[in-house]
Amino acid sequence: MNPAVISLELRDLRFTYSGTNAFSLTGVNIRMRPGQIVAVLGPNGSGKTTILKLANGRLTPKGGEILLEGKPLHDYSRREIGQRIGFVPQSEKISFDYTVLEYVSMGRAPWLHPLEQPTADDIAISKQAIADVGMAAFAHSLVTRLSGGQAQLVLLARALAQQTSVLLLDEASSQLDLANKKRFLDILSQLAANGKTILFTTHEPDVAAAIAQKAILMQNGAVAFAGPLNEVYTAQNLEQVYGTPIQLVEIDGRKVVLWT
Numbered sequence: 001m002n003p004a005v006i007s008l009e010l011r012d013l014r015f016t017y018s019g020t021n022a023f024s025l026t027g028v029n030i031r032m033r034p035g036q037i038v039a040v041l042g043p044n045g046s047g048k049t050t051i052l053k054l055a056n057g058r059l060t061p062k063g064g065e066i067l068l069e070g071k072p073l074h075d076y077s078r079r080e081i082g083q084r085i086g087f088v089p090q091s092e093k094i095s096f097d098y099t100v101l102e103y104v105s106m107g108r109a110p111w112l113h114p115l116e117q118p119t120a121d122d123i124a125i126s127k128q129a130i131a132d133v134g135m136a137a138f139a140h141s142l143v144t145r146l147s148g149g150q151a152q153l154v155l156l157a158r159a160l161a162q163q164t165s166v167l168l169l170d171e172a173s174s175q176l177d178l179a180n181k182k183r184f185l186d187i188l189s190q191l192a193a194n195g196k197t198i199l200f201t202t203h204e205p206d207v208a209a210a211i212a213q214k215a216i217l218m219q220n221g222a223v224a225f226a227g228p229l230n231e232v233y234t235a236q237n238l239e240q241v242y243g244t245p246i247q248l249v250e251i252d253g254r255k256v257v258l259w260t
Contacts, residue, residue: 007069007197008032008085008166013054014063025050025221028064030199032214034165037188037198039208039229042218043242048201049090051218052168055199056085068166082110086159088169091151094143100154101139104130107161122161129160134183148175156184160191167191169200173207185211205257209233217241 013028025047032038040048053059055066057073066073068084076084086107094103107129108122118126130139133153138146143154152175159167173184189211192198202208208215208229215232217225219241225232233255238246247258 005034005069006031006067007034008055008199009067010051010055010064011067012064013051013061013066015050015054015059015061023047023050023221025054028223029226030216032166032197032199034195034197035192036214037192037200037212038214038216039212040199040201040216040218041203041205041208041241042224046218046241047221048218049170052087052170052199052201056087056168057081058087079110082162082164084164085166085168086162086164088152088155088159088167088172090171090174091148092155094151097142097144099140100130100135100143100146100157101126103143103154104157104161107158110162125163126157126161129157130154132160132187133157134180149177149180152176153180153184156187160187165195166197166199169198171201171203174203181207205233205238209255209257 009032010028010030013025015025017023023045028051030038040051042048050059054061057078068076068081073081101123105118105122105126108118108126112118112122127139130136133156135150135153135157138150143151146154152172156172173181176184185207188198212229214227215229216223217232217237224241225237233248235246235248238257244259249256249258
C-alpha cells in the first residue's frame with residue numbers, strides 16, 4: 001500500500017449503547033497510515049474497547065464514518081473486512097479442545113471459501129505465526145490448558161496468520177510476563193516496520209511509550225488529547241485523564257510513568 005494512503009480513518013464517530021447502559025462515545029477522530037502504531041489509553045469505561053469494535057465493524061456507529069483504505073467500512077463484506085483487519089481481544093473463552101495449531105489456523109478463515117479446509121499453505125502460514133510468537137513448542141497442546149499469558153500469545157498468532165494490513169489489539173499484552181511482553185512489542189514494531197497499521201488499547205502507559213508514534217487519551221467517552229506521542233504524553237495530560245498524580249521520567253530516551 002502507498003504510504004501516502006490513509007489505511008484506516010475514524011471520522012467524527014458517535015455511538016451509544018442501547019438499554020440501561022447510558023455510555024456514549026462522541027467525536028472520535030483517528031487517521032492512520034500504513035506503518036503507524038497508535039495507542040489508545042484511558043481509565044476503565046472511557047470507550048477504548050468500543051472504538052476497536054467500531055473500527056472492525058462489530059458495532060455500527062450512530063453517526064460519523066469509518067473508512068478502510070478510503071472506502072466506507074459498511075461497503076465491505078464481513079469476509080473482506082476479515083482479509084484486511086485483524087483483531088486481538090483481551091481474552092476469549094474457548095469451549096472446545098482445539099490444539100494451538102487448529103486454533104491459529106482459524107485465522108485463515110477469511111481467505112477460504114465456506115466449508116473449505118485449510119490448505120498446506122494455510123497450515124504453513126499458521127505454523128510460522130505460532131513460531132513468531134514463541135509458541136512453537138505448544139503447537140499440538142490444547143488451547144484450554146494454556147496459561148493466560150500463553151493464550152494471549154496464541155490470540156496474536158491467530159491474527160498474524162490472518163495476514164491483514166490493519167491490526168487492532170485490545171489490552172493484548174496485559175497478562176504477559178516481562179520476556180513475553182518484550183517479544184510481543186518487538187513483533188508489533190516489526191509488523192509496523194513492514195507496513196502494517198496497528199491500533200491498540202492499553203492500561204500500561206509504558207507500553208504505549210515504548211512503541212507508539214501517536215496517542216489518543218480517552219475520558220468519559222470522548223477524546224481528551226490526541227496527537228504525536230511526545231506532545232500528548234505529558235504528566236499534566238495523564239493526570240487529567242486518570243485523575244491521579246503522575247510523574248514522567250525519561251530513561252534512555254523513553255518516557256516512563258510513575259504514579260505517586
